[in-house]
Amino acid sequence: MKKRILLFASLIAMLFVSSCSIENIDPDLSTAIVGSYKMNTYVTKSGASTPGANDNVVVSRISNSKAKVTIDYAQTSATDVVADECIIVKSGETYTLTQSFTNAEVKVIIIGSTMTYTIDYKDGTFAHISATKK
Numbered sequence: 001m002k003k004r005i006l007l008f009a010s011l012i013a014m015l016f017v018s019s020c021s022i023e024n025i026d027p028d029l030s031t032a033i034v035g036s037y038k039m040n041t042y043v044t045k046s047g048a049s050t051p052g053a054n055d056n057v058v059v060s061r062i063s064n065s066k067a068k069v070t071i072d073y074a075q076t077s078a079t080d081v082v083a084d085e086c087i088i089v090k091s092g093e094t095y096t097l098t099q100s101f102t103n104a105e106v107k108v109i110i111i112g113s114t115m116t117y118t119i120d121y122k123d124g125t126f127a128h129i130s131a132t133k134k
Helices: 002-019
Strands: 035-044 047-049 056-063 066-072 081-091 094-100 104-111 114-121 126-133
Touching: 056 104, 056 126, 066 094, 081 104
Parallel strands: none
Antiparallel strands: 035 047, 035 056, 035 126, 056 066, 066 081, 081 094, 094 104, 104 114, 114 126
């Protein structure tokens, strides 16, 4: 009888141990890149222009693997450009953020404190921005 109880208890213990699973948690890729980046250059299909002194690109955390990237024009007449669901991929020290829209593709590359932001529209227009983390 004791052998049966011991065998039954062992079987129950094995079921509890084998039913546990390790939760797959995404590494936090967003924390290292979140912040405000001061625009250094701004180039479009029409040519280069000088960004305003207070023009920024702002990266906000959504989750460990997603971020919101906003081109924040300081002048009130300009409309901010928002990529609100950028997927973050890290390779070495390079963070690449991408998002597709029906009319455009956004790609942001961050290495250290340097950012390059590209938005390519399907009609052939584009904007290329370089920025440095504040």
